[in-house]
Amino acid sequence: MLQLRDCRGALTVRYVTEAMEGHPVDLKLELIMLPVSDVDRAKAFYEAAGFRLDVDKAVSEEWRAVHFTPPGSEGSIMFGTGITSAAPGSAQGLYLVVSDIEEARAELVGRGIEVSEVFHDAGGLMYHGHDGGDIVHRAAGQARIAGPQPARADYGSFATFSDPDGNGWVLQEVKKRAPGR
Template identity: 45%
Template sequence: MNWTLEVVIVPVSDVDRAKEFYAERVGFAVDHDTDLGGVGRIVQLTPRGSGCSIVLGRGVVPEMPPGSLKGLQLVVADLEQARAELVERGVEVSEIQVVGRNPGPVPHPLDNVGFVFFRDPDGNEWTVQQISARA
């Protein structure tokens, strides 16, 4: 049996501001933005090519302090290009950092060990890692 992670709730203080950040700056697709008639609101966004989405909301999502989510990780085939896209879209993102070393030959020296880091406006922390080929 396969177990797939499909949705991660991201705690935010301002749904509109977070939606704009993830859609316009980071480039996630807006799957839906649903107003639940005064009870709450759910916005679901998906990174390009991902099988897992994030959900922002109010009133109908678990209460978590805004900015308390740490360690969300995206994987890309080209970290330099991904970082350039984030910078072009106005995201404050770290320089590329190499963490560890590759144990054997890999198609690109940043594979598995190249990372950049950014935060959303509430302080939720994201990591982007390069993996261009898998064993």
């Protein structure tokens, strides 16, 4: 609701929403649930990786929630006991966008995290070319070429790592985000 006063001071009430003006309502991804088998082991891993611990709350032996946020991220992860029925390690393709793939990899390795070498994809894994081509996603290991994308094109260089249960993360280098992102 927007309240305005006209030149005589009379109050006018207007209801304005972005949706009414043709703009979509924001839908911001806030939280991803990660299935893990050992909550304390997962907590130690994400602390070592430099994620910020936001909450560790146990209500009972059957329910515990641990909430972490990656550095610089607005979205978070949560895992625990009694919060998901998914199989441990079944979360895959969790992307962390970084401005410098080699620096991000080195930081994680320095923290004791096992990270793949930097690679790019022969066909442009998750790279939306300037020619308007389709976005392509390949399964792990398919058509990987060692080293960053030769032109260091945004969305073109990657490194991967997994938590102790096998939940799979992808570092993706993006210096300038695509329009509207």
